[in-house]
Amino acid sequence: MQIIITGGGGFLGQKLAKGLLNSTLTFDELLLVDQVMPVNPGQDSRVKCQQADLSNVGAAEALITPQTGLVYHLAAIVSSHAESDFDLGYLINLDVTRRLLEACRQTKAGIRFVFSSSLAVFGGQLPEVVTDSTAVTPQSSYGAQKAMGELLVNDYSRKGFVDGVVLRLPTICVRPGRPNKAASSFVSSIIREPLQGEEAICPVSTDLSLWLSSPETVIHNLVHAANIEASALGKWRTINLPGIHVTVQHMLDSLERQTDAETLSRVRFEPDEAINRIVSSWPGHIDNSRALQLGFQADQDFDSFISQFIINDLQKRV
């Protein structure tokens, strides 16, 4: 059995690869695909890396073979990028998703297709706590594209063409590396940069509510999605992954508590209306109950997000 991770060179793809290699899941091959040749995250002979631009005609189709048993479709154009490049966003976030689903359908029935969606599908007037029955009214092209992908995965699953699972990922914090074009990039930046002696820019108000997951928890949940029984999912394959509710102030307080005032002072406030508009349209609090019932896990508190980053990514002791 072969596992494919699209976006396998990215932060999440690389962590997921390690998570799968360390899991009890049995497979023969783990294929990491990305626009830039992915790094092999270990010494495991099961890992194959492949450079491919999935937007090229036939590229998505060529990926899926009768050996494929599980696809993690993580590749995406992130939120601010999809907002500035409308056509590219639709090409990657909608068309490539559809081509992958279609390739699965044409190859064999029942490939487990795990689609990473986002709380960016929500937007506008939201209830205090978003539930599984809250309408998606995205206020960004990224959110619209992810919402369309969700509908596709559900419809292909209902028809038996794939065995899909849609996971709406909370905003992930702390992402290692550099800022990117995600509107939520600051969420990691305001922790990550100060911890490394660098300045970070906070473009939003400190009372903004966020719905967060740590990388460890998201990886645990992505691996869990490989094992979950289709019958447990019922008629609707879309799951709001568990997160924790924090405000930006809450995050900054935690940073100061775990470091010092000097570290905190590296965060500068420069309001950015475009980012604020996108991020404040996302829910700050989602009902976790269905996801927890299905065996997905939640983080405990924000302090552990910071210590997890220090230990795993900065490789220091807390």
Add this chain to the structure above:
Amino acid sequence: MQIIITGGGGFLGQKLAKGLLNSTLTFDELLLVDQVMPVNPGQDSRVKCQQADLSNVGAAEALITPQTGLVYHLAAIVSSHAESDFDLGYLINLDVTRRLLEACRQTKAGIRFVFSSSLAVFGGQLPEVVTDSTAVTPQSSYGAQKAMGELLVNDYSRKGFVDGVVLRLPTICVRPGRPNKAASSFVSSIIREPLQGEEAICPVSTDLSLWLSSPETVIHNLVHAANIEASALGKWRTINLPGIHVTVQHMLDSLERQTDAETLSRVRFEPDEAINRIVSSWPGHIDNSRALQLGFQADQDFDSFISQFIINDLQKRV
């Protein structure tokens, strides 16, 4: 200013054309487009008819010109047909919608784009009364495709590429003509055929709840959608059109009341699981308040549906 109606040869397209010609709307041309050459619904010199298969490459694009000011996109593969021909459903209901939107974007900003969606976007576990904030979880490919079209129209509107209005049409009763491949075809059939001395098949239970609109009311509301101010719509362009809540029993009682037991006896009951599954996943009751606030109208009672059909379509007196 030119108005385009796709699906202009269909029952709704033809009635809408008459409605527009009789309205106070000012326009130079009304272009009816359909796969089969549409009938010219009157003597008005403003009407042009065109045969076109919009699924052909370039056909949707060729339709939109700088003169186009208003598009009614009614053309669709109906529910049971989209369920049996998966590829055709996605081609017409998703791809053609997207190509039309893209053609509008490439031609000029601000074309009013009225997209006919359906309560088939709903499905699965629904609340007793569906509201604007109820999640769409379609249990048919038709519903999934319409839900994706809704997201596209909203995103294109948010970006200012079109000035979109999405109308979720109730099930329309009584449609004139013959049964079609819509799962809801029986809803008109069980009234229309008995009134004309023919047998009709009811494939569902008499306690099934339905959300209905008469043709007159739907046409009134489609015309109204041309005039409504974008600012009144706010950030979300999707509107659940007003309907009335009836059961199949309620409809049959009304038929007997307005005719006789002999007419009623022409309805035969032949349960069809496939149709039942699709139709019973649709909501039977939707909160009308936003639509009414926006000036859309609702029918009063089911008796008037039957008399409307007798007068308008059978051209008899009640």
